[in-house]
Amino acid sequence: MPNRPDAGAPPSPGIPPDDQTAGAPLDTPPDGMAARLLELGEQLRAEGVAVGTSELLDAFRVLEEIDWRRQEDFREALAATLAKSQDDRRIFELVFDRFFFRAVELAAAQEGIRENGSEAGEHGDALGEENRLSLDELTPEELDALRAQIAQALQEGSEGAMRDLARLAIAAFGRQENGSGVIGVDVQRIRRSLGLRSDPQPELPEGDPRREGLPRDALRRFEALLRRELERAQIERTGSLPAARPLGDLDRALPSGPLQDLAAVHRVVAQLRRRLATQGKQTRGHRKHAHVDVRRTMRASLQTGGVPVELKYRPRRPRRPEIYVLCDVSTSVTSASVFFLSVLHALHDSFRKMRSFVFIERISEVTDVFEHERDFKAMSEKIASDAGVADISGYTDYGRVWSELLELVEDDLHPRATVIVLGDARTNGRDPRADLFAQVAARAGRTFWLNPEPKLYWNYGDSVIAAYERHCTAFECWTTAQLEDFVKALARPELTLRTT
Amino acid sequence: MATEAPPSPTSAADVADGLRAVGYLPEEATALVAYLAAKLGKPVLVEGPAGVGKTELAKALARYLGRELVRLQCYEGLDEAKALYEWNYRKQLLRIQAEAGDKGWSDVQEDIFGEEFLLARPLMSAIASEQPVVLLIDEIDKTDQEFEAMLLEVLSDFQISIPELGRVQSKTHPVVLLTSNNSRELTEALKRRCLYLWLDYPALEHELEIVRMHTPELPETVARKLVEVIGMVRDLDLKKPPSIAESIDWARALLLLGVKDIDAQTFKETLSVIVKHRTDMDVVSERVGLKLAAVDAKPA
Numbered sequence: 001m002p003n004r005p006d007a008g009a010p011p012s013p014g015i016p017p018d019d020q021t022a023g024a025p026l027d028t029p030p031d032g033m034a035a036r037l038l039e040l041g042e043q044l045r046a047e048g049v050a051v052g053t054s055e056l057l058d059a060f061r062v063l064e065e066i067d068w069r070r071q072e073d074f075r076e077a078l079a080a081t082l083a084k085s086q087d088d089r090r091i092f093e094l095v096f097d098r099f100f101f102r103a104v105e106l107a108a109a110q111e112g113i114r115e116n117g118s119e120a121g122e123h124g125d126a127l128g129e130e131n132r133l134s135l136d137e138l139t140p141e142e143l144d145a146l147r148a149q150i151a152q153a154l155q156e157g158s159e160g161a162m163r164d165l166a167r168l169a170i171a172a173f174g175r176q177e178n179g180s181g182v183i184g185v186d187v188q189r190i191r192r193s194l195g196l197r198s199d200p201q202p203e204l205p206e207g208d209p210r211r212e213g214l215p216r217d218a219l220r221r222f223e224a225l226l227r228r229e230l231e232r233a234q235i236e237r238t239g240s241l242p243a244a245r246p247l248g249d250l251d252r253a254l255p256s257g258p259l260q261d262l263a264a265v266h267r268v269v270a271q272l273r274r275r276l277a278t279q280g281k282q283t284r285g286h287r288k289h290a291h292v293d294v295r296r297t298m299r300a301s302l303q304t305g306g307v308p309v310e311l312k313y314r315p316r317r318p319r320r321p322e323i324y325v326l327c328d329v330s331t332s333v334t335s336a337s338v339f340f341l342s343v344l345h346a347l348h349d350s351f352r353k354m355r356s357f358v359f360i361e362r363i364s365e366v367t368d369v370f371e372h373e374r375d376f377k378a379m380s381e382k383i384a385s386d387a388g389v390a391d392i393s394g395y396t397d398y399g400r401v402w403s404e405l406l407e408l409v410e411d412d413l414h415p416r417a418t419v420i421v422l423g424d425a426r427t428n429g430r431d432p433r434a435d436l437f438a439q440v441a442a443r444a445g446r447t448f449w450l451n452p453e454p455k456l457y458w459n460y461g462d463s464v465i466a467a468y469e470r471h472c473t474a475f476e477c478w479t480t481a482q483l484e485d486f487v488k489a490l491a492r493p494e495l496t497l498r499t500t
Numbered sequence: 501m502a503t504e505a506p507p508s509p510t511s512a513a514d515v516a517d518g519l520r521a522v523g524y525l526p527e528e529a530t531a532l533v534a535y536l537a538a539k540l541g542k543p544v545l546v547e548g549p550a551g552v553g554k555t556e557l558a559k560a561l562a563r564y565l566g567r568e569l570v571r572l573q574c575y576e577g578l579d580e581a582k583a584l585y586e587w588n589y590r591k592q593l594l595r596i597q598a599e600a601g602d603k604g605w606s607d608v609q610e611d612i613f614g615e616e617f618l619l620a621r622p623l624m625s626a627i628a629s630e631q632p633v634v635l636l637i638d639e640i641d642k643t644d645q646e647f648e649a650m651l652l653e654v655l656s657d658f659q660i661s662i663p664e665l666g667r668v669q670s671k672t673h674p675v676v677l678l679t680s681n682n683s684r685e686l687t688e689a690l691k692r693r694c695l696y697l698w699l700d701y702p703a704l705e706h707e708l709e710i711v712r713m714h715t716p717e718l719p720e721t722v723a724r725k726l727v728e729v730i731g732m733v734r735d736l737d738l739k740k741p742p743s744i745a746e747s748i749d750w751a752r753a754l755l756l757l758g759v760k761d762i763d764a765q766t767f768k769e770t771l772s773v774i775v776k777h778r779t780d781m782d783v784v785s786e787r788v789g790l791k792l793a794a795v796d797a798k799p800a
Contacts, residue, residue: 054692058542065539066512066532073512076529080536084691086547086682086698305597309589 033068034060040099041082047095049088055081101228105235146172147194154196154218162218166225169194170233183234187226196222322353322416324409324444328423329383330360330396340422340452341383343483344370355409358383361397363404396426398464399433406436413443420448421472425458425465434467447472450486454478507565509535515564524553524560525710533697534561543655543676545640545691548699551743554679555638557699561675562634570629570674571636572622574643580650584660585624588617613664623654624668632672640690641680648690655693702744704731710744715751725762726751732788733774742774750774764793 037059041051058081068074075096083092150169153161173193196214296312304310325347327340344356348370355367369382413419419440425432441447451458451465455476458465465474475486509515515538516531526534534557537544546554562569572583592612599608620628626635640648654660658670678694680686702710708727711718718726726747734741742750750773759766768789775784 050688052692058540058695061540062536065536072528073532076532077536080529080533080695080697084545084694084696085685089696089698304590304593307593 033063036103037063037078040078040095043095043099044082044092047091049083049091049095051082055084101231105232109235143172150194150222151196151214154214154222159221162222163225166222166229170226170229183227183230186230187223190226191219191223322414322418323347324355324357324413324417324419326357326359326363326401326405326419326421326423328360328396328421329358340450343422357405357408359396359401361395361400363401363408365408395428395430396423397430398423398425398427399431399436402433402436402440406439410443413440415443415445417444418446418448419444419472420450421468422450422452422477424451424453424463425449425468426462427464429462432464432467434464434471437468438471441471448486448489449474450477451475452478509538511535518564519560522560522563523713524556525706525713526557526560527699527702527706530557530697530699533695537677537695538565538675540695541673541675543678543694544697545686545694546677546679546697546699547682549701549741549743550681551745552699552701553744554677554699555636558634558636558677558679561677565632565634565675567675568629568631568633569636570622570626570633571638574637574639574641574647576642576644578643578647580647581621583621583623583647584650584654585621585662586619587613588619592617615665618662618665623651624660626674627654627658627660627670628668629674630671633674635674635676637676637678639681640678641682641684641686645687648687652689652693655690701734701741704728707731707744707747711747711751714748715755718751718755719760722754722759722762723751726754729762729767729788729792730774732791733784736783736787738775738780738783739777740775740780746774762792764789767792 037056041056041059044051059078062077062081063074066073066077068077078096079089079092083089146165146168150162150165153165169190173190196219291314293312293314297308297310300310300312301308325344327344329341348354348356355365356370357363357365366383449465449468449472451474453463453476457463458476468474473489475482475489477483477486507514507518509518512528512532512535515535516526516528519526519531519534533544536542538561546557548554558571559569595612595617596608599611618624623635626633637651640651655676658673660668662668678690701707704727707730708724711723711727712720715723730742730747730750750770753770753773754762754766757766757770768785771781771785775781
């Protein structure tokens with residue numbers, strides 16, 4: 001291989017085996033495409049994508065039909081056979097990039113191809129090669145020009161320009177004190193020193209693309225490029241591949257950090273909403289094992305000479321789900337409550353009979369807010385300013401919340417109602433008053449608890465989820481998959497009857 | 501369009517050109533997967549939001565390949581009798597009553613379970629067809645899991661087992677498309693038998709091309725602005741974001757009105773073409789309307 005192919009290019013049979021892949025080191029795998037593909041399949045499986053033998057066989061057959069040297073075709077064809085849902089597709093993209101990036105880098109490191117030698121002419125614009133070598137001499141004006149140029153590229157969202165500029169940005173800002181050694185930290189530091197933010201920055205002059213805030217997608221892509229370039233540089237310095245970073249649950253977890261943006265939350269919730277919309281209908285519509293309608297069956301049997309060939313069923317009574325949602329908005333669940341509020345939002349679109357409450361020390365009904373405010377940001381501001389749920393300390397007081405809830409809705413709760421509590425069940429040492437909660441649960445038909453903490457932390461410290469779990473079904477809910485489990489339980493009444 | 505010799509594509513580019521010729525602008529991935537489906541004889545599971553052209557893709561493929569389109573629209577409660585085949589029991593009863601007197605039981609039994617008494621439903625007719633067809637199983641996510649399980653035999657072996665008659669094997673290989681709005685997780689078994697294609701709202705340039713193709717008389721500038729506005733509207737959090745079909749409707753409406761530019765006024769008047777929920781309308785007219793008004797004010 002005289003020239004280093006771009007990362008993500010299909011492997012050529014010439015690439016030596018990659019023996020440092022995460023987990024099991026493979027004993028001298030045979031060369032060639034088949035072995036590579038199996039490895040890729042193996043890695044996809046490790047990340048939880050259901051790749052069966054039949055999928056791999058399909059992938060092989062597909063590669064015979066297309067020109068696999070074209071990167072896009074190669075990727076799409078593999079994706080069509082290996083990743084069978086949107087979620088899988090997302091993981092596929094990540095694994096695919098990581099896999100071939102590593103394969104290419106390893107080959108490069110082993111053959112001793114270095115950046116400066118082989119790729120000198122790649123970015124031949126004014127801020128080209130010599131700047132990399134004499135970074136310290138960049139004047140503040142030149143740095144400003146670079147900042148503006150990068151912001152421009154992000155605004156336009158052109159992939160090629162962004163890639164080139166990512167390299168320049170690293171050259172200009174990245175190697176100060178030779179970086180922190182942690183790539184994630186370096187990426188954020190570079191982003192900050194470039195002044196790239198997604199929210200508007202009104203202090204900047206007119207015409208600067210950063211003034212209106214940069215598109216989030218472009219910003220994320222740019223960060224990914226920075227990360228990749230930094231990794232490449234690191235591999236080059238050390239001459240070896242670092243251990244593959246498995247996609248942790250973090251990559252798949254619900255986007256919940258206050259720093260993360262709402263767009264991602266909304267993507268998750270949009271999916272949930274579609275699902276709720278149809279499943280809500282399913283419970284409302286008629287089900288298969290209904291009662292036989294004798295009258296209509298007899299009437300239909302006249303057509304067949306009195307033999308009841310065709311059975312007519314009585315349509316099932318529509319079930320009107322009536323939902324009460326209580327959402328903790330205290331500081332201990334700040335990160336999760338952003339997400340929970342969007343879930344509330346989505347639920348409001350799908351169920352007509354629904355009442356929502358938020359609570360910290362006291363409880364407050366926010367049904368009206370949700371019904372009249374479509375914009376998420378305005379909505380959360382309204383809740384923050386009007387709800388008046390924090391009293392003195394700002395710590396959750398579950399006992400008080402239950403007693404106030406009982407006062408508010410005691411007469412309205414009935415066996416057809418569903419109560420959903422979103423909270424971490426951390427009482428801050430106060431009395432959990434599980435007896436009051438039991439009263440609520442006894443009046444309602446079904447009671448669910450969604451806890452944003454991993455099960456591992458339940459009942460540690462001041463968490464008293466065990467006391468409440470006796471009276472309801474508790475779910476841990478901090479990844480999309482867990483949320484979907486819950487939605488299934490919510491939409492299928494017969495399933496929950498078995499568990500409670 | 502149905503030529504004497506139906507085309508047999510040799511590359512994804514062929515399929516892309518062919519689909520273009522029959523009025524469907526595919527993205528690269530779409531053409532590739534369609535090509536693979538035709539080549540490998542595997543069903544394709546097409547997912548995506550409503551109105552991005554999933555069903556249209558099947559129709560276009562049928563036009564391009566010069567095949568008949570057999571469509572099975574799924575709904576809750578769809579069962580074998582409506583999808584596969586059904587015995588025409590009325591005719592059977594008549595037959596029994598007419599002949600029972602002078603024939604033995606076994607004769608009659610043999611007689612009434614013949615092809616004559618079989619009512620073929622979409623899946624059956626797709627399998628039994630002499631000519632290769634394009635089979636569209638629309639909105640598979642609306643059916644029950646039991647129905648999905650029943651489809652497995654059809655999709656992997658292209659055959660249907662009828663207990664009284666034996667197996668009906670397909671004579672030709674149909675191209676099968678299944679569409680889903682992703683309202684429910686489909687079973688692994690079904691997914692394993694399919695290629696997967698996710699169709700999303702098209703990128704700006706691509707949608708512009710689609711709009712231009714359907715309304716070539718609309719001025720370029722108006723079309724571009726229309727697509728940009730649609731993009732803005734889709735970014736909002738709506739109950740029902742406008743689909744491609746709605747962009748095209750809107751383009752036609754604007755053409756009829758003879759609009760030269762989309763300003764705040766025209767937008768407000770024609771809003772109902774693209775947004776179909778009252779709450780959505782409020783959001784859209786507030787956000788996008790304001791933006792347009794701001795743009796209008798600037799050059800003035």
